[in-house]
Amino acid sequence: MANVKHMKWWGWGVEGVSFHHDDKPYLVPFVKKAIGVDLNAPADPPLVLEDMPIPDPMIGADLLAELTSTVGADNIASDAMDRMVHTYGKSIRDLIRLRAGDIPRIPDVVVYPADEAEVQAVVDTVVAADAVLIPFGGGSNIAGSLEAPADETRPVISVDLGRLNKVLAIDEESGLARIQAGALGPDMEEQLGSKGWTLGHFPDSFTHSTLGGWVATRSSGMQSDKYGDIADITRGLRVVQPGKVLVVRALPSTSTGPSVREMILGSEGRLGVITEVSVQVHRIPEERVILGYFFPSWEAGLAAMQEISASDATTSITRVSDARETQFSFATRKKGKGLSSLVSRGLMKVLQHRGWDLSQICLSFIGYEGGKAHVARNKAIVKSIVKSHGGIVVGKGPGALYDQKKFDMPYIRDYLLVRGAAADVSETAAPWSQLQTLYTNTVAAVNRAYDDIGTSGWVMCHLSHSYHSGACLYFTFAFRHDGVDPLAQYDVVKSALQQSFVDNAGTLSHHHAVGVEHAPWLEQDISAPGVHMISGLLSSVDPKANFNPGKIIAK
Amino acid sequence: MANVKHMKWWGWGVEGVSFHHDDKPYLVPFVKKAIGVDLNAPADPPLVLEDMPIPDPMIGADLLAELTSTVGADNIASDAMDRMVHTYGKSIRDLIRLRAGDIPRIPDVVVYPADEAEVQAVVDTVVAADAVLIPFGGGSNIAGSLEAPADETRPVISVDLGRLNKVLAIDEESGLARIQAGALGPDMEEQLGSKGWTLGHFPDSFTHSTLGGWVATRSSGMQSDKYGDIADITRGLRVVQPGKVLVVRALPSTSTGPSVREMILGSEGRLGVITEVSVQVHRIPEERVILGYFFPSWEAGLAAMQEISASDATTSITRVSDARETQFSFATRKKGKGLSSLVSRGLMKVLQHRGWDLSQICLSFIGYEGGKAHVARNKAIVKSIVKSHGGIVVGKGPGALYDQKKFDMPYIRDYLLVRGAAADVSETAAPWSQLQTLYTNTVAAVNRAYDDIGTSGWVMCHLSHSYHSGACLYFTFAFRHDGVDPLAQYDVVKSALQQSFVDNAGTLSHHHAVGVEHAPWLEQDISAPGVHMISGLLSSVDPKANFNPGKIIAK
Secondary structure: OOOOOOOOOOOOOOOOOOOOOOOOOOHHHHHHHHHOOOOOOOOOOOOOHHHOOOOOOOOOHHHHHHHHHHHOHHHEEOOHHHHHHOOOOOOHHHHHHHHOOOOOOOOOEEEOOOOHHHHHHHHHHHHHOOOEEEEEOOOOOOOOOOOOOOOOOOOEEEEEOOOOOOEEEEEOOOOEEEEEOOOEHHHHHHHHHOOOEEOOOOOOOHHHOEHHHHHHHOOOOOOHHHHOOHHHHEEEEEEEEOOEEEEEOOOOOOOOOOOHHHHHOOOOOOOOEEEEEEEEOEEOOOEEEEEEEEEOOHHHHHHHHHHHHHOOOOOOEEEEEOHHHHHHHHHOOOOOOOHHHHHHOOHHHHHHHOOOOHHHOEEEEEEEEEOHHHHHHHHHHHHHHHHHOOOEEEEHHHHHHHHHHOOOOOHHHHHHHOOOEEEEEEEEEEEHHHHHHHHHHHHHHHHHHHHHOOOOEEEEEEEEEEOOOEEEEEEEEEEEOOOOOHHHHHHHHHHHHHHHHHHOOOOOOOOOOOOOOOHHHHHHHHHHHHHHHHHHHHHHHOOOOOEOOOOOOOO | OOOOOOOOOOOOOOOOOOOOOOOOOOHHHHHHHHHOOOOOOOOOOOOOHHHOOOOOOOOOHHHHHHHHHHHOHHHEEOOHHHHHHOOOOOOHHHHHHHHOOOOOOOOOEEEOOOOHHHHHHHHHHHHHOOOEEEEEOOOOOOOOOOOOOOOOOOOEEEEEOOOOOOEEEEEOOOOEEEEEOOOEHHHHHHHHHOOOEEOOOOOOOHHHOEHHHHHHHOOOOOOHHHHOOHHHHEEEEEEEEOOEEEEEOOOOOOOOOOOHHHHHOOOOOOOOEEEEEEEEOEEOOOEEEEEEEEEOOHHHHHHHHHHHHHOOOOOOEEEEEOHHHHHHHHHOOOOOOOHHHHHHOOHHHHHHHOOOOHHHOEEEEEEEEEOHHHHHHHHHHHHHHHHHOOOEEEEHHHHHHHHHHOOOOOHHHHHHHOOOEEEEEEEEEEEHHHHHHHHHHHHHHHHHHHHHOOOOEEEEEEEEEEOOOEEEEEEEEEEEOOOOOHHHHHHHHHHHHHHHHHHOOOOOOOOOOOOOOOHHHHHHHHHHHHHHHHHHHHHHHOOOOOEOOOOOOOO
């Protein structure tokens, strides 16, 4: 079998690693109070692969033989594990459906091509057979971008890019690297880092997502303020289409009509299989610091981030949590470490004396990268802005902790789900002037949704990814589900979030893509003529919808 | 008649303003030596409108009546002047064709809608009649994006956006402004500036081009290093399509599939009529400085620009001219002013003593904007990089002069053309590692082209618009034409440039768009599948090619 690492078929991350609360003494009471769930109660049993109602593969012998001869018998799989791994992404909907045995259309076969030539042969074979091809990277998507339509009657082939994982070349003079699309974040950074370079792209999914996946979904990383979103980072592309390869050459900028590069970005596999990406890479900076800050209120935090974005400062990270997310961070602290020293020691008393409402404290992280003088100067500019909004610097400790733990958050969802709580994330972007209203209305909408389904729930938010004209707001929500139809409950909450986004000048997603999860809001976001344009583009490349059908646009 | 200002129908800029050499004592001998043209010889006579072989409008009475009732009799024109103004852009090909009376398909009528509703009515009327609609902004295009195909048999309606020229609203918190697409550069900056804001977009065509035109051609301005290209600046759009308006809401970033915003950017009128653009605007900076620098060679200048782009410095302009462009700048100086003080005074002797080859000096401009401390710090970083490449700072004088004169360059083309010389520009962008080779090969290709057509010619170049991964190289060329078929001669030279661009890892144009002029190189730039994708997109929106047919893609 192809030597490709996968996440757990039933949840986030690798087998043997999971979230636990034993070393977090404040979490149990916090969760009990927030959503009425007792973390010490017995958890649901783990899923067992053998119990899953997996249908036999629906693929003709000829097609199977042709695919086998293309990639070799060692690189094609139709066993239960391989098929299950490639069935869904990792949204809470996916996790709930797995637990419910709801797998109406799992891939019939998984192929692991070795290179672009094999991808081309697979593509041509699949299209000639009028079958369905779904490109698969790390499988971390939470927008439903990886699943076959439930009613798909054609054979479904998952094309796992895991063997295309090499940094092919670094153009050191241009700061450009040619990298294969299936490279996972850590593997790629290791290959780049060994030569002194970094891509600088660190989404929450970093450890389990791929370069090709980032391009296909318009990903954004936590240092995007400095390095840009993947749309900025991506300069060139190679994309296998039926009988041909689209080649977008690596260029700093161009005026060659509507941007073909930008058509592939966010295409979610519908315009072909991305095999190679030319990306901007940077020398690893002399210094890299993340400082923690406290703001007396969410309003103050937002205003400070806006002022930083309009200032002469250049930062790598601008992040501020609302009061609830700050309380959650405090509740996940370990005894005597990291945040504990801040929360426990005299600081809180001092702030109280200054007139702060401690329940409204907002924790912020701001990152700096570059030469020592550059970092020092930008820290000084930011410090002065933070101060003018009533905030204070709380030092490197919390930032270092955040930096270590930033990729662990997704594990908590699996942990909560088997303890009676459904949790997920939804994010948007909007102009600065709209953020406060969007935030207030969205929190209210989510709480109304909790009332509607008659449960206790929690919603928290942070600002990330600042731009000149606005920012990303990232909401995390969790509620005690009824154990009967948690998906119906989830739909009420998720819909409330998404509808609030588009009703309040926000987009349906800043960096999680459309998939099937967000497709109902696409027209409200980009208008009917915009949907028509995307649809026309997709049809012109893929008239029979052989490439990942149903994503972005339903039909 | 609609109160819309236009450029001269026969050349660049406004009537009464033109280039002259009387106050530039070094120019006559320079041009004589460079291309063998005597500027003191009598010039060709000016064009006379009445002499132009203008055909009668080919438009049915019904369509004309409907358009008239839509915009009102005062805002529709079919007189010779209006039609001639809207026939071509301002490339040397356009100027030569006008002088040859070569106007096979001039617009039949020009309409000046007042607002989006009138644009919608015009669009619907034109499409219902299966006529052709060509949106017109400032008319400065040099890629043939504004002309009707010579063999077009349907009525041709030029839609002049000149009355849609308002800054509609400024969202001061977000740094976003809603501006009508027909606003000319200076008018828009005046409206923004009166409230303390700037768009920061200053292409060479600034005085005679519009916001909508910039979007339609993917324009770039001379301060783009700081403010971004128009593709970065543009956040939202309103575009009238048949029976509907595409609305791209102003967002800092989004992951809604292939970017519809990026489909309109560079669409050259083929996807509808842009009526409104939401753009990023910035507070006018405390300080704005352009410093001049000398480098001992082109190689040193390029290397310094690359190092600046990879450094912690933020600059607004990075520009370096090759030795020939530097000599041209020296030759256009006035006695005792600006550059003269540098060229004449002891500096040249000093440099010679240092071992510089004075014929290889390269003049550079680097711009800084922001607070005083920010400007000071970035000047210091750049100074150290410049020094490490053997360059020297020559102060504010040349920069201030450049800043005053930067929009005057296009006038010189008209001046040269009537004195026996054809001149134009061609620009590209490529990765840093490719720039030197691209430059060397392109200069050689142009000189070979001059040999092929048996004439004396000149080619010079500057780097502008630095990016992380590469830069724009901007070539200016001029040659003594034969007065018999200058267009045939021009084609040889222009083709040599364009072919060299795509053969040397460059794009067909960094910011002048495709039009018809660059369309032959599109497939070599973005590959056949890329052309197919653009073509599919255009056809899906405009199946009968009513919108500016023949641009970007020939059919």
